[in-house]
Amino acid sequence: GAGVSQSPSNKVTEKGKDVELRCDPISGHTALYWYRQSLGQGLEFLIYFQGNSAPDKSGLPSDRFSAERTGGSVSTLTIQRTQQEDSAVYLCASSPAGAHGNTIYFGEGSWLTVV
Amino acid sequence: QKEVEQNSGPLSVPEGAIASLNCTYSDRGSQSFFWYRQYSGKSPELIMFIYSNGDKEDGRFTAQLNKASQYVSLLIRDSQPSDSATYLCAVDTGRRALTFGSGTRLQVQP
Numbered sequence: 001g002a003g004v005s006q007s008p009s010n011k012v013t014e015k016g017k018d019v020e021l022r023c024d025p026i027s028g029h030t031a032l033y034w035y036r037q038s039l040g041q042g043l044e045f046l047i048y049f050q051g052n053s054a055p056d057k058s059g060l061p062s063d064r065f066s067a068e069r070t071g072g073s074v075s076t077l078t079i080q081r082t083q084q085e086d087s088a089v090y091l092c093a094s095s096p097a098g099a100h101g102n103t104i105y106f107g108e109g110s111w112l113t114v115v
Numbered sequence: 116q117k118e119v120e121q122n123s124g125p126l127s128v129p130e131g132a133i134a135s136l137n138c139t140y141s142d143r144g145s146q147s148f149f150w151y152r153q154y155s156g157k158s159p160e161l162i163m164f165i166y167s168n169g170d171k172e173d174g175r176f177t178a179q180l181n182k183a184s185q186y187v188s189l190l191i192r193d194s195q196p197s198d199s200a201t202y203l204c205a206v207d208t209g210r211r212a213l214t215f216g217s218g219t220r221l222q223v224q225p
Binding site for chain 2: 035091
């Protein structure tokens, strides 16, 4: 596709349920990122995939969060046993090479509300 | 100390004025610097990037970088109400994904 595609665009879930958020990066982009943005806050780095290298998971806030990237393309961010503090917009981004010197392009985000 | 710091604002300027947005960063090894604009309820979109000391101009936007002072700024000339948004500074430290500041909210008054 022309841009980074994320689904679902909106998700309301009950506390304690698991959720999966999907990201389809720009075709040909080797790097993929997940960020989180709570209401009125800045962007919080979560995880970074670059080609076949081991992902940088240093931003994941707890072991309830995990992500995978299959075939070097589509990525899924999974949040287990959701909590109200997980409510945020989850932004996926991609870039044509590593973060070094290359710009990243964001999807429209998945708005997660935990009730 | 935060890795990337921005004044949260709001910065209010009258229409037609120059808006000056500032950002400081802590890692001297940082290589590239980016400005993103984010409208309320929307995702960030890239405005400009800069790698070298000095100024870089693109239309009404000028990015300025001073690596010795660890300072990067964005000037918006002839500000328009449509420029009202949050402006995010992002830094590539060469280690991993971009590190973002918390953003400065700009309000351009008609």
